[in-house]
Amino acid sequence: MKVAVFPGDGIGPEVTREAIRVLEALDLPALTLFEGDVGGIAYKRHGHPLPPETLAMARAADAVLFGAVGDPECDGLERALRPEQAILGLRAALGLFANLRPATTFPGLEGMSALRPEIARSIDLLIVRELNGDVYFGDKAIETLPDGRRRGWDMMSYAEDEVRRIAHVAFRAAQGRKRRLCSVDKANVLETSQLWRDVVIEVASEYPDVALEHMYVDNAAMQLVRDPGRFDVVVTGNLFGDILSDQASMCVGSIGLLASAALGEQQTEFGTFGLYEPIHGSAPDIAGQGKANPMATILSAAMMLRHSFGREAEAARIEAAVAAALADGIRGSDLGGDAGTGAIGDAVLARL
Ligand code: NAD
Numbered sequence: 001m002k003v004a005v006f007p008g009d010g011i012g013p014e015v016t017r018e019a020i021r022v023l024e025a026l027d028l029p030a031l032t033l034f035e036g037d038v039g040g041i042a043y044k045r046h047g048h049p050l051p052p053e054t055l056a057m058a059r060a061a062d063a064v065l066f067g068a069v070g071d072p073e074c075d076g077l078e079r080a081l082r083p084e085q086a087i088l089g090l091r092a093a094l095g096l097f098a099n100l101r102p103a104t105t106f107p108g109l110e111g112m113s114a115l116r117p118e119i120a121r122s123i124d125l126l127i128v129r130e131l132n133g134d135v136y137f138g139d140k141a142i143e144t145l146p147d148g149r150r151r152g153w154d155m156m157s158y159a160e161d162e163v164r165r166i167a168h169v170a171f172r173a174a175q176g177r178k179r180r181l182c183s184v185d186k187a188n189v190l191e192t193s194q195l196w197r198d199v200v201i202e203v204a205s206e207y208p209d210v211a212l213e214h215m216y217v218d219n220a221a222m223q224l225v226r227d228p229g230r231f232d233v234v235v236t237g238n239l240f241g242d243i244l245s246d247q248a249s250m251c252v253g254s255i256g257l258l259a260s261a262a263l264g265e266q267q268t269e270f271g272t273f274g275l276y277e278p279i280h281g282s283a284p285d286i287a288g289q290g291k292a293n294p295m296a297t298i299l300s301a302a303m304m305l306r307h308s309f310g311r312e313a314e315a316a317r318i319e320a321a322v323a324a325a326l327a328d329g330i331r332g333s334d335l336g337g338d339a340g341t342g343a344i345g346d347a348v349l350a351r352l
């Protein structure tokens with residue numbers, strides 16, 4: 001069970017360290033971890049945010065555990081060399097088109113939500129975000145028009161097969177949950193979204209047991225704070241999914257809690273190849289201070305055990321240990337507490 005670990009920048013190495021401690025404590029004999037450089041640190045060491053050696057390491061692994069990338073010192077670089085290209089490049093090169101971003105309120109954490117506790121208590125949703133297409137991967141440029149004005153543009157598009165495959169992932173996920181699927185788009189304005197909606201409706205005929213609804217993204221953003229308990233599975237495109245998942249994190253308490261899995265079609269001898277990462281970034285504002293909450297990364301490691309290694313029991317053990325630490329009042333700075341990164345790791349380990 002080979003895991004390529006890419007800690008990355010900012011708080012990435014800090015939170016990844018704690019996830020590794022938790023994985024190692026499980027003492028799975030077949031688990032081997034090896035580390036590679038991604039992001040700003042990779043650019044500084046090798047001249048590229050996703051060096052060929054790192055990509056080769058990912059391909060040789062059964063799963064990737066990813067910290068975060070992003071470095072303010074690199075924001076002036078040409079886009080192809082910026083740290084963020086590491087994660088975008090891995091998702092594209094490895095065909096990881098299905099991003100699972102669960103958001104559930106942990107018992108005892110209702111009071112930490114940005115919403116009222118009785119609203120927060122109801123949240124148990126899964127955002128299925130398409131990860132290989134949309135405006136993220138279309139042509140883009142800043143150009144100078146003949147009259148001298150600059151114009152920036154980004155091409156948004158989805159091909160029908162791209163929509164179909166993520167729709168199937170979402171419908172199947174809904175079948176394993178409460179059988180409700182909400183497809184989020186902007187079909188009242190965007191042709192990309194109209195095709196998205198048409199294809200989701202076509203796919204729905206294969207899943208008569210799942211109740212499908214469609215919602216415009218502006219309304220979805222509103223409903224997510226008005227009545228988040230109404231959502232079970234939400235399927236949406238790359239950009240809307242990025243935004244709604246950060247929003248969902250504050251509905252359950254903090255961005256330091258939300259894990260994710262990026263999956264494709266590749267199977268290994270143990271399960272589905274995947275990349276696992278917290279949904280947050282490198283948090284330059286708190287990097288190096290030992291303040292980052294590692295729970296999102298620890299929970300991502302649990303998702304890895306579940307999806308890539310078929311180790312449901314160990315995944316559930318990690319999730320229970322995180323839940324127990326939270327129930328016992330262990331709070332990072334993101335949750336108004338003073339537990340540092342290492343102390344949170346210790347607290348989870350003690351309850352494993
Ligand atoms: P961010 O998620 O890094 O931080 C947003 C806010 O949340 C900050 O105030 C930060 O301190 C806080 N925060 C995030 N994670 C936390 C944690 N685990 N514990 C406590 N607080 C936490 O988003 P940003 O500031 O918009 O972006 C910073 C950099 O990260 C940028 O370069 C961005 O491109 C990059 N980024 C990378 C990824 C990724 O690697 N997948 C994801 C998002 C952003």
Ligand code: IPM
Binds near residue numbers: 084088242279281
């Ligand atoms: C995320 C991040 C990335 C995204 C960035 C860093 C490219 O925000 O993983 O949510 O937009 O997908």
Ligand code: MN
Binds near residue numbers: 242279
């Ligand atoms: Mn994001």
